Amino acid sequence: MAGAGGGGCPAGGNDFQWCFSQVKGAIDEDVAEADIISTVEFNYSGDLLATGDKGGRVVIFQREQENKSRPHSRGEYNVYSTFQSHEPEFDYLKSLEIEEKINKIRWLPQQNAAHFLLSTNDKTIKLWKISERDKRAEGYNLKDEDGRLRDPFRVTALRVPILKPMDLMVEASPRRIFANAHTYHINSISVNSDHETYLSADDLRINLWHLEITDRSFNIVDIKPANMEELTEVITAAEFHPHQCNVLVYSSSKGTVRLCDMRSSALCDRHSKFFEEPEDPSSRSFFSEIISSISDVKFSHSGRYMMTRDYLSVKVWDLNMESRPVETHQVHEYLRSKLCSLYENDCIFDKFECCWNGSDSAIMTGSYNNFFRMFDRNARRDVTLEASRENSKPRASLKPRKVCTGGKRKKDEISVDSLDFNKKILHTAWHPLENIIAVAATNNLYIFQDKIN
């Protein structure tokens, strides 16, 4: 997609030319476990970008207003707020360690001056309010400027306090804590289009919450078998439909997606639609089920399609057709001949996420060696790009990368055996309106922008 020179793009085409914009995080090789980024999410306007890490911390970046004196700096993202969202806990009753790692962050649509987001670890979901304070009242009657209380009997004259500007202070405070509703590990949260409810999903159950109510939640999906010996699949991801507040989908470790309609019954154990691609039984192997496990499911912005990510591919499904996906994009098919070692080093269980661009014309997902893949659905083109410090000069164009699968390796190609499987890009996010992407590479956050000519 990085074509030679700007040129005019074909009508309706996405001739992206991705350029490096910023990178956040430490450069040193020794990565502390706590610094590993575990989730990345833009808010609805794209002005705020939130990250969560394994240390339970949330960092929110805000896009700077465009500066007329520096037209090329198309709005950089700088730190807006940072706070400790979750802390490590120990469940003594079950002898279980509860990690503070932030599994997901989801923003609420903005309704007033403050911003709200939901952040979750394995067990507890929290609603955070991020508000600005840029004024301070001065001239109180009952207290001095340094805060000491005045003796009310000494007050002889009254004055009206005046608001004076102060340095911007951004405060984050936990407004709701939704706890004790999940026996298993929460993998997804999704805000409903009604802006009042949200779902949280763990390995076996999905619960429905009201944002105002923390002491009650409704179980809407329960796939726990009566006898745990009969357990064959778990829930891997869940999401509400972007417009239809009664519709949700959840994916499974067996590579299937179920669509549920909350209007049909209180308990959505029986799906309304069942999406599964038929498998050729002769090609079945030990790895088949493991690599078919869906690690992420995302509705398109239009609500007409949904995308699923399994170990080797990304599939786009038309919600009106359950029998098979309408598109299948290979992410790193060359790994099929490495499944044995990927099983041994546990990489085969890595959970990659995927995302749509604002117009649903392109999709993006991560891979290994700090590579990420972008698929242009209209032009039927795909590209492999890399997030690396070596290519981090301001506004430097990203060069497409290529993995060579066998035989002769061309000059700029990298062979499959040289890929660094510790450099995984699991989390990526696409600005809802513009061509700006955020890519989490272990402990670094890269921001790339499409070059405007």
Add this chain to the structure above:
Amino acid sequence: MSAEVPEAASAEEQKSEHNLVYVPLILNSLEEMEDKVTSPEKAEEAKLKARYPHLGQKPGGSDFLRKRLQKGQKYFDSGDYNMAKAKMKNKQLPAAAPDKTEVTGDHIPTPQDLPQRKPSLVASKLAG
């Protein structure tokens, strides 16, 4: 791939019923070999089975899922610990195993064995 024509194709051997039994078996193994050559996935499966012959009949089945559901389990039983302490009042408790992640067997876990889970007091480096 040039297939080796099975010896049993000769008319003489076909007379013997005993030999006829071997013909389909040889052809089957030829088919299997073809599968392994054409499907990289099956080749990988064969590699895995060669390394771990007892890997289990049910791939990705209950064992794997149950292990996933139990993620984060540590084995510290305060009852065991206090009983052991009472019994061995005068003796040293068994030293911690060098590998602190897995505490099982005869070793009595102590609170010190559980890795300290302190909250991150340090701010995120992304905000630096």
